[in-house]
Amino acid sequence: MKHVGILGHSWEGASLCWREVCQHSTRLGHPAHPDITMDCISFVHCMPAWDRSDYEAVRAVLTTSVARLEQAGCDFFVCPDNTAHLALETAGEPLAIPGLHLIDIVADAAQRAGHRRVGILGTRFTMQGPLYPRELAARGIESIIPTEDDQALVHAAIFDELVHGVFRDETRASFVDLIGRLANSGCDAVALVCTEIPLLLSPDESPLPVLDSTRLSGRAALEVALGTRELPSWRGGQFRR
Incomplete structure (x- = not known):
């Protein structure tokens, strides 16, 4: 090996x-x-x-x-x-x-699953960056990022809580609510593309199918x-x- x-x-x-x-x-x-x-x-x-x-x-x-x-x-x-x-x-x-x-790996997984419109949840740098739009678009998949207010919520949760090993029920509920709104906007999956988000939120708790980058x-x-x-x-x- x-x-x-x-x-x-x-x-x-x-x-x-x-x-x-x-x-x-x-x-x-x-x-x-x-x-x-x-x-x-x-x-x-x-x-x-x-x-x-x-x-x-x-x-x-x-x-x-x-x-x-x-x-x-x-x-x-x-x-x-x-x-x-x-x-x-x-x-x-x-x-x-x-x-x-990593972005290639996640985009390949989205393509294999047949997803067409994927919500992106990660740090502000990742959500606003070019990598996921580039790799998903190369596979005919649209990438959707949250509103500015929701980006701020996710970014703050990552750096104030998750990277320190803090996983709060209130934060989990806010992520579930956000993913539900992504579903309502037409997303058919959500990419959890901050290393720690999968520790906060399980696939069973997500309103959308999950792409767990970690x-x-x-x-x-x-x-x-x-x-x-x-x-x-x-x-x-x-x-x-």
């Missing part, structure tokens, strides 16, 4: 990705998950750069993590953080090892490790299929 590298950016979501890769042991009934190494530099080093939209500075931090994964012997990496891909796509030297592209990233990494998915070739910069 290939050695999986997890490029963590916020610890709660990265831990969920780790657990998803390890589910292989549960399915087999014995401890047979791939070798896994995670590198997660404290989020505090990146938040000032995110706030000033300095993606190059964020990429420098992430590049350090990828280099450490390479030194640990990882064959490839997966980054379960959607927002981080805005920085990873910034031009720069090729990353030390190849990585899966678990999808872990499953894709496991497939690569097992040899049932091709080893990725992307090393940062704009993703091209």
